[in-house]
Structure formats: C-alpha cells, structure tokens
Amino acid sequence: MSEEHKGILLESGTNELEVIVFEVGVGTFGINVMKVREIIQPMDVTIMPHAHPNVEGVIRLRDEIIPVINLAKALGFKDSKNPGQDKLIVTELNQVKAAFHVHSVSRIHRISWEQIEKPNKLSQGLQDLTIGVIxxxxNMILLLDYEKVVYDIMPEAGLSSKKLEGIEQRDRSKKKLLIAEDSPILRQLLKDILNEAGYVQIVFTDDGKEAWTYLKEESRAEIDLLITDIEMPLMDGHHLTRKVKEDPQLKELPIIIFSSLITGDLFHKGERVGADAQISKPEIGKLVEELDKLLQVE
Structure with a gap:
C-alpha cells in the first residue's frame, strides 16, 4: 500500500477508514488499509518445526522473515476451493509483521466508523474474533481482531507484565483512568498489567463513542487521563481525541493514544488532533512511564 494512497485518508480526519475486503471460506472480511503493507501472490513457505498449527511456515520478503498465518484454519474454515485466487496480505500489527493467507481479495471500501456495528451472535459464530460488522x-463484512489471531500464535507479541521490568514502585492508586479499547482480550490484559503496576482505578469503554458519552455525562473531575486505541467502531481514537481537545470542559484532559498503528503518518495525525503522547502496542512499560509523567505520579 503506497504512502500516497494512505495519505488520502489521513488528510480528512472525518472518522473514516478504508477497508480491504477479502474472502476466506464462506466468509467476507475486512482489514484496515493502515494495517496492510502489501498484498502478494502466495510464495513457497519454509516449514518451521514445532510451529503453531495455524502457521503454514515462514517466507523471506526483502530480507525479512515473516510468518504466514492460515486464516482459514484460524477461523475454522476449509481450505481454498480455487487456490489460484489465493493471496497473502502482509500486515504490521503491534510492531510484528505477519502474512495472512486468504482465499481472494476483492476491493477497497471507504466507510465511516459509524457504519461499523458491534458483533452479535449472528457473526457466523466468530463473535469471539470479530470486533465489528459492516x-x-x-453483504456483511466482518472486521476481525487480527491482534488476537497473532497473539494466540505468538503470545510474546502481545502485552506482557515482563515489559514492566525496571518500572519503579510508586503510589498510583489515586489516579483514575478511562480506557477506550475495542478488543476484549486487550482490555483484560491492560487491566491485569496496569493493576499490577498500581493503576487500579480504571474505567473501560468498548469504543470511542462510548468514551465520549462517558466523559460528557459523568463528572469530568472523576477521570485523570484518557488512553485510547485508534481503530474502534462508531468513533475512532483520532476523532475522539480531537473532540475532547476541542471541548472547553475537557480540553485539559491528558490523552495517550495506545495503538498498533503508530506509524509515521499516523503519528503526525495524532499530533494534529492534540494527543499528549502516542505509544505503540505492546510497549506497556513505556505506557506506564508516560502515565507517571503526565499524571505527575511521585
């Protein structure tokens, strides 16, 4: 995906995203363009001993070794009926590169986050892996929790309390955080690890719109800092940040963007909407350090 193409979306700041639509088995799925580095023809893979059953092997792409994840197997679908149409979607998530083996790629749609509904029991039995439905x-296009697919295969790529090593013991118990994060697995991991660090007062919301409603309806004085993901149904993290920073009552609230999408272009967009700090998942140690700094925890 060219930087020029990505730039088209970034300039708008209108709570929109572009989604690459692809098929696996009987399902139609979408992935945010910003997570995709390129789409290539399948390549010969090198099989790795003791690999996870959903990993076909690894490929070498411009001197990088990248695991190939069989998305059909991860989702419980059968292999492709037309292997000639198969593609590899090469992604970068949480600073980890992975290639998802899919059965065909159709087109790119530009949509608003408001068009994305939360999954329900009709999500083809994939509600545990689905973060949104378009x-x-x-047609019904499912947005998958790609971070969870990768985390299930490579736990070391996710959030871990090991990344808290070197963090000083401080009294963090009096500070109250609001966290907007749509991935259930990441909400639980964030809760466990931040609790371990001493941040025990945490309110979670599933998306940016819910976080915005909470801030407007609850007492602003309750919350000391907002942590937000970027990719979320209904309202993305950039849009949420901009609304908070433009609100006379909320504009002083410190905001940390904590996302797998902190790339060069998106970092600049985070600056433009007024984020106080931006940290790439899964750097939980850096997140705690930035929390301590912004909240002046002694």
Whole structure:
C-alpha cells in the first residue's frame, strides 16, 4: 500500500477508514488499509518445526522473515476451493509483521466508523474474533481482531507484565483512568498489567463513542487521563481525541493514544488532533512511564 494512497485518508480526519475486503471460506472480511503493507501472490513457505498449527511456515520478503498465518484454519474454515485466487496480505500489527493467507481479495471500501456495528451472535459464530460488522447492501463484512489471531500464535507479541521490568514502585492508586479499547482480550490484559503496576482505578469503554458519552455525562473531575486505541467502531481514537481537545470542559484532559498503528503518518495525525503522547502496542512499560509523567505520579 503506497504512502500516497494512505495519505488520502489521513488528510480528512472525518472518522473514516478504508477497508480491504477479502474472502476466506464462506466468509467476507475486512482489514484496515493502515494495517496492510502489501498484498502478494502466495510464495513457497519454509516449514518451521514445532510451529503453531495455524502457521503454514515462514517466507523471506526483502530480507525479512515473516510468518504466514492460515486464516482459514484460524477461523475454522476449509481450505481454498480455487487456490489460484489465493493471496497473502502482509500486515504490521503491534510492531510484528505477519502474512495472512486468504482465499481472494476483492476491493477497497471507504466507510465511516459509524457504519461499523458491534458483533452479535449472528457473526457466523466468530463473535469471539470479530470486533465489528459492516453492513453493505446485502453483504456483511466482518472486521476481525487480527491482534488476537497473532497473539494466540505468538503470545510474546502481545502485552506482557515482563515489559514492566525496571518500572519503579510508586503510589498510583489515586489516579483514575478511562480506557477506550475495542478488543476484549486487550482490555483484560491492560487491566491485569496496569493493576499490577498500581493503576487500579480504571474505567473501560468498548469504543470511542462510548468514551465520549462517558466523559460528557459523568463528572469530568472523576477521570485523570484518557488512553485510547485508534481503530474502534462508531468513533475512532483520532476523532475522539480531537473532540475532547476541542471541548472547553475537557480540553485539559491528558490523552495517550495506545495503538498498533503508530506509524509515521499516523503519528503526525495524532499530533494534529492534540494527543499528549502516542505509544505503540505492546510497549506497556513505556505506557506506564508516560502515565507517571503526565499524571505527575511521585
């Protein structure tokens, strides 16, 4: 995906995203363009001993070794009926590169986060892996929790309390955090690890719109700092940050963007909307250090 193409979306700041639509088995899925480095034809893989059953092997792509994840197997679908149409979607998530083996790639749709609904029991039995549903005409496109797919295969790529090593013991118990994060597994990991660090007063919301409603309806004085993901249904983290920083009652609230999408272009967008800090998942140690700094924890 070219930087020029990515730039088209970044300039708008209108709570929109572009989604690459692809098929696996009987399902239609989407992935945010910003997570995709390129789409390539399948390559010969080198099989790795003792690999996770969902990993086909690894490929060498411009001197990088990248694991290939069989998305059909991860989702419980059968292999491709037309292997000639198969593609590899090469992604970068949480500073980890991975190639998802899919059965075909159709097109790119530009949509608003408001068009993305939360998953329900109709999500083809994949609600545990689905973070959003896009209803387009007669089609239903599922947005998967790609971080969870990778985390299940490579736990070391996710959040871990090991990353708290070197963090000083301080009294963090009096500070109250609001966290907007749509991934259930990441909400639980964040809760466990931040609690371990001493941040025990945490309110979680599933998306940016819910966080915005909470801030407007609850007492602003309750919350000392907002942590937000970027990719979320209904309202993304950039849009949420901009709304908070433009609100006379909320503009002094410190905001940390904590996302797998802190790339060069998106970092600049985070600066433009007024984020006080931006940290790439899974750097939980850096997150705690930045929390301590912004909250002046002694």
């Amino acid at each position: 209803k387009m005409d007669e």
